[in-house]
Structures are given as C-alpha cells and as structure tokens.
Amino acid sequence: MSVLLIRGRVLTFVKEPESHDDAGSYRFFEDGAVFVRNGKIAGVGPYADVAEQAGHTAEVADHRPHLVLPGFIDTHLHFPQTQAIASYGAQLLEWLNTYIFVEEQKFKAPEHAAFIAGRFMDELLSNGTTTAVAYCSVHPESVDAFFTAAEERGMLMIGGKVMMDRNAPDALRDTPEKGYAETKELIARWHGRGRAHYAISPRFAITSTPEQMEASRVLAAEHPDCYVQTHLSENRDEIAFATSLYPEAKDYTDIYSRYELLGRKTLLGHCIHLSDREISVLAETGSVGVFCPTSNLFLGSGLFDRDRFDRLGARHAVATDVGGGTSFSMLETMGEAYKVLHLQGQRLSPLNSFYRMTLGNARALDLGHRIGSLHAGADADIVVLDSRAKPAMELRMQVASSLAEELFILQTMGDDRSVAEVYVAGRPMKSGRRQARAEAVRALATA
Numbered sequence: 001m002s003v004l005l006i007r008g009r010v011l012t013f014v015k016e017p018e019s020h021d022d023a024g025s026y027r028f029f030e031d032g033a034v035f036v037r038n039g040k041i042a043g044v045g046p047y048a049d050v051a052e053q054a055g056h057t058a059e060v061a062d063h064r065p066h067l068v069l070p071g072f073i074d075t076h077l078h079f080p081q082t083q084a085i086a087s088y089g090a091q092l093l094e095w096l097n098t099y100i101f102v103e104e105q106k107f108k109a110p111e112h113a114a115f116i117a118g119r120f121m122d123e124l125l126s127n128g129t130t131t132a133v134a135y136c137s138v139h140p141e142s143v144d145a146f147f148t149a150a151e152e153r154g155m156l157m158i159g160g161k162v163m164m165d166r167n168a169p170d171a172l173r174d175t176p177e178k179g180y181a182e183t184k185e186l187i188a189r190w191h192g193r194g195r196a197h198y199a200i201s202p203r204f205a206i207t208s209t210p211e212q213m214e215a216s217r218v219l220a221a222e223h224p225d226c227y228v229q230t231h232l233s234e235n236r237d238e239i240a241f242a243t244s245l246y247p248e249a250k251d252y253t254d255i256y257s258r259y260e261l262l263g264r265k266t267l268l269g270h271c272i273h274l275s276d277r278e279i280s281v282l283a284e285t286g287s288v289g290v291f292c293p294t295s296n297l298f299l300g301s302g303l304f305d306r307d308r309f310d311r312l313g314a315r316h317a318v319a320t321d322v323g324g325g326t327s328f329s330m331l332e333t334m335g336e337a338y339k340v341l342h343l344q345g346q347r348l349s350p351l352n353s354f355y356r357m358t359l360g361n362a363r364a365l366d367l368g369h370r371i372g373s374l375h376a377g378a379d380a381d382i383v384v385l386d387s388r389a390k391p392a393m394e395l396r397m398q399v400a401s402s403l404a405e406e407l408f409i410l411q412t413m414g415d416d417r418s419v420a421e422v423y424v425a426g427r428p429m430k431s432g433r434r435q436a437r438a439e440a441v442r443a444l445a446t447a
Contacts, residue, residue, distance in 0.1 A: 002038050002039070004036040005051060006384075007031075008032065008067065009029070009030055009031070009065060009066065010027075010067075011354070013027075014359075016360060017349060020347070020404065025351060027044075029047070032045060032050070033050035035053055040377060040378065040425075041377065042376060044376070066386050066420050067387065070362075071129065071130025071131065071381035071382055071423070071424070072357045073131045073358065073372060075132075075317040075364060075365065076133055076267060076292055076317075076319035078135045079120045079146055080116065080136065080142060081104075081322060081324070082323065084323045086326060087323070091301070093235065093237055093238060095299060100323070107141065107142040110141045113139070113144075114149070117142075117148070118152075121149045121150060125429045125430065126419065127328045127329040127331075128330065130382075130383070130422065131157060131365075131371055132158070133158040133227070133229060135162050138161060140185070143160065146159050147196050151194050154424045156381065157196060157197070158199050159198070160183065160199040161179075161182060162202075163200075163202045163215070163216060164179075166206075166208070167207050175212075176211040183201075184222075187226060191223070197226070198226045202216040202261075204230050205245060205252070206238065213261075216228070220261055220263075225265075227266070227267060228263070232253060232256070232289075233252050233253075234269065234272060234299075236302075239252050239273060243255075251277070253274065253278035254278075254281075262287045263286060264286035264287070266287040267288050268282070268289050269319070269321065270290065270291075270296065270304070271290065271291075271304065271309075271316075276308070279308060279309060279312045282314040282315070286315060288315045288364045289317075290316070290317050291306065291337065291340075292304075292324070292325055293318070293336040294325040295320075296321075298324055306346055306348075307346050316364070319333070328416075329414070329416055330357045331411055334353040335413075337356075338411065349404070350405075350408035353407070353411050354411075380426035381425065382422070386418050387410055387414075387418070390418075396409050
C-alpha cells in the first residue's frame with residue numbers, strides 16, 4: 001500500500017468566492033497536510049490530525065512554507081501546436097493557414113506525434129497542470145500518441161481527433177464518413193481506459209461541411225458520456241465566414257444548436273463576440289464558454305465578457321489555448337485574465353482566479369468529485385507553489401499581509417518557476433523527472 005503525507009500550507013476551495021475576501025469559499029490550513037493512499041486523497045486538515053490518521057509509517061513530504069493546492073486544470077488547448085507557439089504577426093484565419101495547418105501536417109508521423117506528446121505533457125506538469133482538454137490533429141496517430149503519453153504519466157486527460165473536411169489543406173482533410181469511423185474507433189480504444197476521456201472534436205463550423213456536422217451529431221448522440229469541443233466566435237472574420245457557410249442559421253451559435261452539439265459536456269472555445277441571445281442559448285443548454293485570455297490578446301481577437309455570462313446564467317471556464325495562447329502556465333493565464341477583465345471594468349479577485357484554475361474548471365467539466373479540490377476520495381492530483389520563487393517575488397512577499405495578497409502575487413508574477421512540485425495520482429512528477437534526467441546525465445558521463 002502506497003501511503004504519503006504531503007505537508008504544507010494547504011488550500012482548497014469548496015465553492016465559488018462571492019467576494020474578494022469570501023473566507024467561506026475555501027479551507028486553509030497554515031500547517032496542514034494531505035493524506036494520500038494508493039493515488040487517492042484519504043484525509044485533509046491540520047497536520048497533527050492528519051498525521052495521526054496516516055500513522056507513523058507514512059512517508060512525509062514536507063513542503064513548508066509552500067502552498068499545497070489541487071493540480072491546475074486547463075480546459076482548451078492544442079497539443080499539435082506546441083512548436084508553433086509564438087508564431088508572429090497574424091490574426092486567426094491567416095495564422096491558421098500560415099502556421100498551424102503547416103505544423104499539424106507533421107502529426108501523420110507516429111514518431112513526431114509521440115515526441116511532441118511527451119514534451120507537451122511535461123510542459124503541462126512543469127506548470128502545475130495535471131488535467132487538460134486538448135485538440136489533437138486530424139490523424140488518429142496523434143490521438144494515440146496523446147493518450148499514450150498521458151497514460152505513461154498517470155494523468156487524467158481529455159482529447160480527441162479534429163474532424164475537418166473543407167477549408168484546410170488536402171493533407172489535413174478527412175471526410176464525414178472517415179471522420180465518423182476514426183472517431184468511433186478512437187472512442188472505443190481510449191474513452192474510459194484508465195483516466196482517459198474522449199472529446200468529439202469538429203474543429204469549427206468553417207472546416208466542417210453540413211454532412212460532417214451531422215456525423216458529429218450522431219457521434220455525440222451515440223456517446224453521451226464523451227465531451228464535445230469546438231470553437232465559437234473568436235474572430236469577426238471567422239464569424240462572417242462561418243455564418244456565410246450556414247445561411248439558414250440565426251447566428252454562429254445556432255449552427256451548433258441545429259446539430260444538437262450543445263449541452264453540459266460541450267466546451268466552446270473563446271465565445272467573445274456573442275449576442276445576448278447566443279449566451280442565453282449556452283445558459284439554457286448548460287454549455288461552457290471557455291475564456292482564453294493570452295490567445296485572445298495575442299491574435300487580437302477581442303475581450304471575453306465574463307460579467308455578461310454571469311448575468312445571463314451561462315457557465316464558463318478558463319484556458320491557455322496553446323499555441324495561440326503564449327504560455328502553458330495557468331498562473332500567467334490568470335494574470336492576463338485579470339487585465340482583460342479590468343479593461344472592461346470587471347474585477348477578478350485572486351480567490352476567484354485560484355477557484356477557476358482548480359474547482360471552477362473541474363465543475364465546468366462535471367469532474368468536481370474527482371479533481372479540482374482536496375477532499376477524501378478525490379484523485380491525488382496536487383501542485384505545490386513557491387510564492388518566493390523569483391527574487392522580485394521574494395522581495396514583494398516581504399510585505400504581503402494576507403493569503404489573498406500572496407495568491408495575487410503568484411497570479412501576477414508567477415510562472416513555472418513557482419511550481420515546486422507536482423503530484424499525479426499521488427506520484428511526484430517534477431522531482432521525479434529531475435532525478436531521471438540526472439541519472440541519464442550520469443549514465444552518459446560514465447559510458
């Protein structure tokens with residue numbers, strides 16, 4: 001039996017904060033511990049109490065004075081775009097054609113797909129992200145590589161092959177029949193295997209014909225336990241193009257609605273330029289609009305209106321959207337989210353930022369019972385954060401006087417250097433990789 005006691009300043013949320021100082025939204029233990037047994041959380045609370053519960057034989061990982069939180073969750077990004085991050089000078093449609101579609105053609109080769117999948121997972125873990133929802137390329141080989149790399153690391157990941165049968169290079173197009181058949185095979189191979197979850201992934205209305213959208217509808221109806229992910233209203237030129245291809249639709253959102261692709265397991269990337277009618281449809285169907293601040297700024301797409309989503313009762317989540325997004329770090333992502341909302345006169349408190357990265361995103365995925373919080377029975381996906389990781393942060397922390405202030409410093413100044421350790425199902429990942437690299441270097445030196 002694997003038994004571990006993770007000691008530190010433990011923070012976990014129990015509900016969405018209603019104000020910048022809502023102490024009832026979280027549990028915090030200044031000298032706390034998380035008791036992990038066989039990859040699951042068996043207890044959380046003050047160190048003395050949890051240590052007694054764990055018994056004297058438990059291994060102790062003492063991370064004081066660092067913060068111990070649930071692992072971060074990223075709800076929208078593209079694993080084939082890992083090497084296309086920081087591609088200069090274009091808005092969405094030009095960027096796709098100039099950089100992204102060129103890059104994604106490489107993923108037909110299983111060796112390339114496997115190499116990037118491994119680096120992609122390690123980048124996530126280096127930044128404290130233990131679960132993500134990702135698009136693969138059109139190639140089944142990319143999906144196999146994605147889930148294999150996640151399985152090797154024990155990560156709970158959600159992903160799927162993009163379906164595209166028009167307005168893309170020949171090498172990236174499938175057909176409605178092929179997209180349906182390959183997706184069906186991949187669901188059978190991966191969905192529910194270990195910690196893998198499948199996302200049916202028509203890329204967006206521009207790259208799918210009505211026939212392929214119908215195939216997506218059938219897949220979603222046949223596999224209601226799978227997620228659906230696509231893009232919605234990221235860019236004004238995209239909206240005009242999409243609605244011209246579906247002239248019978250009331251608006252962009254209505255395209256997906258007509259094919260019955262909206263629902264509680266539907267994740268819609270961006271959702272920037274939506275009417276009140278469209279947001280109300282998302283609210284009625286329980287669909288999730290995904291806020292991608294660094295991508296929206298980098299591609300000049302626009303500003304996500306969170307307060308309008310809240311006012312109309314629609315669900316929303318946050319994400320990096322690598323590689324339009326410019327960082328794998330959810331800390332940096334929330335730093336940019338703060339600025340995007342601030343420009344619109346909207347407030348994002350540090351408590352709400354950390355709620356969004358953890359329990360908020362887990363609830364958006366209907367996985368709050370398994371990930372996103374530290375409670376008995378949850379999967380032991382955990383991140384340890386160092387608020388003094390950089391000299392400037394250490395200097396700023398000398399005058400920090402509250403937990404909320406410390407969280408805002410992490411959100412505003414933090415990055416992968418602030419991630420001291422990551423546990424996936426109770427297994428240390430960051431220090432484990434450092435040890436593996438050191439052993440490899442020693443082996444080469446003595447060869």
